[in-house]
Amino acid sequence: xxxxxxxxxxxxLYSIVLGLIxxxxxxxxxxxxxxxxxxxxxxxxxxxxxxxxxxxxGSAAQGQSALAPYLAAPGTxxxxxxxxxxxxxxxxxxxDVQRQAVLKLFPLDYVDASGWHHFVRISNTRYPxxxxxxCYWLTGSPDNAPLILGTDANRHIREPLQRGDRILFPQPFLxxxxxxxxxxxxxxxPLSPPVxxxxxxxxxxxxxxxxPTAVSPLLPSTEARVVEALPQPGKTPVPDEANGASxxxxxxxxxxxxxxxxxxxxxxxxxxxxxxxxLYSAVVVRFxxxxxxxxxxxxxxxxxxxxxxxNMHHVTVGQRIKIPADLLSDQYQxxxxxxxxxxENIREEGRRLQAIRTGTRDLEGVVVxxxxxxxxxxxxxxxxxxxxxxxEINYDIACRIKGILETTTRAQVYMTLEDPSQGFRPSNNTRxxxxxxxxxxTTPKYLITNKDxxxxxxWYLANSIYSEARKQGADPQKMIFASIHCDYIYxxxxxxxxVYVPGTAHRKNQESHTTGVYAQFEEVRKxxxxxxxxxxxxxxxxxxxxxxxxxxxxxxxHNPPLKVHSIGNPIRSEIRRSGGKSYLPTVxxxxxxxxxxxxxxxxxxxxxxxxxxxxxDWRQWFAESFVDALRSHYNK
Numbered sequence: 001x002x003x004x005x006x007x008x009x010x011x012x013l014y015s016i017v018l019g020l021i022x023x024x025x026x027x028x029x030x031x032x033x034x035x036x037x038x039x040x041x042x043x044x045x046x047x048x049x050x051x052x053x054x055x056x057x058g059s060a061a062q063g064q065s066a067l068a069p070y071l072a073a074p075g076t077x078x079x080x081x082x083x084x085x086x087x088x089x090x091x092x093x094x095x096d097v098q099r100q101a102v103l104k105l106f107p108l109d110y111v112d113a114s115g116w117h118h119f120v121r122i123s124n125t126r127y128p129x130x131x132x133x134x135c136y137w138l139t140g141s142p143d144n145a146p147l148i149l150g151t152d153a154n155r156h157i158r159e160p161l162q163r164g165d166r167i168l169f170p171q172p173f174l175x176x177x178x179x180x181x182x183x184x185x186x187x188x189x190p191l192s193p194p195v196x197x198x199x200x201x202x203x204x205x206x207x208x209x210x211x212p213t214a215v216s217p218l219l220p221s222t223e224a225r226v227v228e229a230l231p232q233p234g235k236t237p238v239p240d241e242a243n244g245a246s247x248x249x250x251x252x253x254x255x256x257x258x259x260x261x262x263x264x265x266x267x268x269x270x271x272x273x274x275x276x277x278x279l280y281s282a283v284v285v286r287f288x289x290x291x292x293x294x295x296x297x298x299x300x301x302x303x304x305x306x307x308x309x310x311n312m313h314h315v316t317v318g319q320r321i322k323i324p325a326d327l328l329s330d331q332y333q334x335x336x337x338x339x340x341x342x343x344e345n346i347r348e349e350g351r352r353l354q355a356i357r358t359g360t361r362d363l364e365g366v367v368v369x370x371x372x373x374x375x376x377x378x379x380x381x382x383x384x385x386x387x388x389x390x391x392e393i394n395y396d397i398a399c400r401i402k403g404i405l406e407t408t409t410r411a412q413v414y415m416t417l418e419d420p421s422q423g424f425r426p427s428n429n430t431r432x433x434x435x436x437x438x439x440x441x442t443t444p445k446y447l448i449t450n451k452d453x454x455x456x457x458x459w460y461l462a463n464s465i466y467s468e469a470r471k472q473g474a475d476p477q478k479m480i481f482a483s484i485h486c487d488y489i490y491x492x493x494x495x496x497x498x499v500y501v502p503g504t505a506h507r508k509n510q511e512s513h514t515t516g517v518y519a520q521f522e523e524v525r526k527x528x529x530x531x532x533x534x535x536x537x538x539x540x541x542x543x544x545x546x547x548x549x550x551x552x553x554x555x556x557x558h559n560p561p562l563k564v565h566s567i568g569n570p571i572r573s574e575i576r577r578s579g580g581k582s583y584l585p586t587v588x589x590x591x592x593x594x595x596x597x598x599x600x601x602x603x604x605x606x607x608x609x610x611x612x613x614x615x616x617d618w619r620q621w622f623a624e625s626f627v628d629a630l631r632s633h634y635n636k
């Protein structure tokens with residue numbers, strides 16, 4: 001009895017201590033918590049549901065030795081380096097470091113013979129802790145949440161979880177690394193984290209707080225989440241060189257390399273040029289999402305004029321480059337703008353949908369529609385001297401994906417296009433010969449003699465597949481449409497994969513093509529109109545963006561790693577053109593399948609990307625990465 005009374009008093013005192021910890025404004029922001037693990041690393045908890053380890057690096061050369069002790073796969077250390085810091089998602093840490101991270105973030109937690117006793121620390125209305133996230137960290141599966149809530153010890157617990165709630169995760173449910181008994185950190189000496197083999201030298205200048213860009217599979221994300229910057233008392237407005245006016249104090253509320261301000265010409269962002277950078281790539285291509293050369297050059301002129309630069313070829317290191325806000329892509333807009341709010345809402349919806357989605361095994365029940373871009377009279381991008389034709393490359397990669405899916409998974413696979421002379425066999429060619437016999441697999445088949453007709457028939461065919469699958473009971477959230485392409489970006493330094501998702505702003509309530517040549521096709525007659533509601537369009541973009549994020553992670557995690565577009569955001573919701581002429585490809589506008597992406601696998605104007613595209617091994621690696629992304633996205 002006395003022991004039981006002592007434990008009750010102890011837990012009551014812990015609740016008081018927890019309240020003091022949580023109430024402290026220095027402990028954590030509303031949606032972000034940081035705890036030091038050792039002198040060079042910190043554990044971050046974001047939105048109550050994602051854990052990331054941040055490691056400060058003295059130099060890039062120290063990356064391998066500094067990060068290896070933390071990583072389950074030390075050879076992947078390069079994937080996590082961001083400047084002079086590294087950001088490692090929870091599921092890439094060693095088991096021991098995962099345990100230490102959870103204990104650091106929740107210092108009142110302890111483990112005994114009954115299990116892991118967790119005291120809820122964060123319960124704000126927007127980003128509370130969730131049973132699914134806790135179960136993922138402690139038991140290895142978010143699906144254990146209802147089972148643990150159903151135990152006698154937890155019958156009083158209700159979601160949303162409230163600060164101070166004590167939840168018991170019974171020993172049989174715990175991952176092996178979480179089973180070991182321990183006292184709470186509040187009552188003992190902190191655990192010793194792994195010590196890097198090479199001492200780290202602190203950087204001379206303070207490192208800005210980077211926000212995790214890779215998180216656990218429960219809530220995937222590749223984009224930095226928003227954390228409101230704290231005001232900087234006493235910061236003096238910086239004179240505005242362009243027009244002599246005094247600018248408002250800058251705020252750094254989104255991107256670590258951007259500051260925001262406003263003058264009489266309107267809002268803008270400031271970027272400071274680093275050594276070796278140019279206006280073209282480091283500023284315009286990176287922050288505006290323009291890729292066509294004429295659009296980039298026009299934007300460069302606008303940036304130069306706004307900044308007061310007379311010669312764009314002579315800009316100095318550290319110069320403040322002023323970027324007009326109307327040039328910025330949505331994700332780089334200042335907080336509070338309509339574009340930024342829309343972007344954040346889409347991402348939030350993606351997290352919600354991913355959290356409630358039921359998983360599959362071996363992709364059973366998943367329907368994959370592969371759309372090799374171009375074909376027939378339309379070869380797409382060409383490098384004739386290298387024997388590279390975009391349509392042939394697209395088709396080969398799609399055939400490889402199809403082959404892997406059909407031999408190693410239970411997914412249903414459809415192609416929108418067939419090359420009858422090749423069939424669906426992958427090619428080992430390093431140089432291609434362009435033929436024109438590709439056909440869209442409608443009823444009847446369409447030999448591609450008009451690329452606009454072919455593009456419309458692709459989505460008509462996809463919608464027909466979607467309609468028939470739904471009649472057979474397929475889950476619409478387990479269907480995906482992937483259009484495979486190669487980019488040709490004027491800036492030959494740009495490399496790697498880029499993904500387009502269906503931006504809501506460029507889709508209509510209805511669109512159709514039913515007259516003339518279209519009338520002969522069964523798919524058009526059965527489903528003549530592509531229609532969607534505003535809420536469906538938001539959901540489509542959210543689902544598509546979530547898969548695109550998974551795909552980028554899959555490429556980076558592949559052995560060997562595959563290049564992802566690194567100048568600007570690799571995931572985009574529109575093809576931007578100057579003068580407000582931005583648009584969305586037809587297949588993304590009108591395909592009814594909710595998850596839909598257009599993948600630019602590489603830049604054919606980059607010499608290294610061309611070497612990869614000509615290499616059948618690399619094309620196989622890309623196909624493997626795509627299938628790995630499907631497994632990661634849909635399996636549980």
